[in-house]
Amino acid sequence: MEITQSGRRGPARRTRATLERLAAERDIWVSTAHPEHGPHQVPLWFLWDGRAVWVCTAETSVTIRNVRADPRVRLALPDTADVVTLAGRAECFASRDVPEEAAEAFTDRFGWDPRAATKPHVYVRVTPATVRAWHGVPELRGRVIMRGGEWLGRAPETA
Numbered sequence: 001m002e003i004t005q006s007g008r009r010g011p012a013r014r015t016r017a018t019l020e021r022l023a024a025e026r027d028i029w030v031s032t033a034h035p036e037h038g039p040h041q042v043p044l045w046f047l048w049d050g051r052a053v054w055v056c057t058a059e060t061s062v063t064i065r066n067v068r069a070d071p072r073v074r075l076a077l078p079d080t081a082d083v084v085t086l087a088g089r090a091e092c093f094a095s096r097d098v099p100e101e102a103a104e105a106f107t108d109r110f111g112w113d114p115r116a117a118t119k120p121h122v123y124v125r126v127t128p129a130t131v132r133a134w135h136g137v138p139e140l141r142g143r144v145i146m147r148g149g150e151w152l153g154r155a156p157e158t159a
Contacts (some may be wrong), residue, residue, distance in 0.1 A: 008138040011153020014145050018084050018133045021077060022048035026110075029072040030055055030124075032066035032090075040066055043078065047106050052127045053086065054075040054102050059094075059120040067092055073126055082135040083143075088128040 009017065030048040033039045040062045044055040053075055057063050067073065067090045067101040075086040093099070097114040102123065114121035131146035133139075145152050 006028050008142075011142065011145055013153075014085045014133045014139070014143075015151055015153040016069075018131060018145060019048075019080075021084055023055070025077055025080055026147040028055070029051065029078065030063055031076070032070070033064055033072075034062075034066045035065070037062075045061060045110050046075075047102070047109055049102065049105065052125045054123060055127050056114045056121050057124050061122075063124070064092060065120050067124060074124060075128075083133065085132045086126065086128040086146075087130040088126045090093045090126045093123040093125065095121055095123070096153060115131075 008015075026045055027043050029041055031039065031041045032043050042057075042061075042063055044057060044063075045053040055063075071089045071091065073088060073090045075088075077084040084118070095103075098115070102125070103115060106123070108113075114123070127149070128146060129149050130144065131151075132143045133145050134143040
């Protein structure tokens with residue numbers, strides 16, 4: 001992603017840019033940890049539904065094992081020059097239990113329906129409690145744009 005802005009964005013501009021990226025990007029780094037096996041990080045396709053991030057992976061994956069042991073997760077968009085990180089709690093849904101709206105949106109976005117996979121898959125919904133966004137040193141201060149599940153800066157309606 002190319003950064004064309006210079007200077008420091010305020011909370012509203014950061015929030016708007018973050019929401020646009022969450023709606024547009026396909027890949028997100030998912031970081032989990034298990035009390036006995038330690039940390040694990042993997043890139044997965046994701047869907048932002050306006051309130052939460054949805055990912056899907058095999059039922060036997062390390063990610064699912066870890067989330068079931070400790071639902072705290074961290075997520076990061078892949079661009080290290082324009083950083084967006086989310087921290088929140090994950091909730092697992094077997095394919096048969098996932099809300100239809102989420103499963104259909106995931107299928108529409110990626111052209112793949114995990115419910116029809118030969119091996120069982122689990123959908124994971126991560127509801128963010130904290131979101132940080134910044135690009136460059138000028139934005140290190142004030143990088144928290146969501147705290148306690150509440151956006152700190154209202155995204156303006158227009159650019």
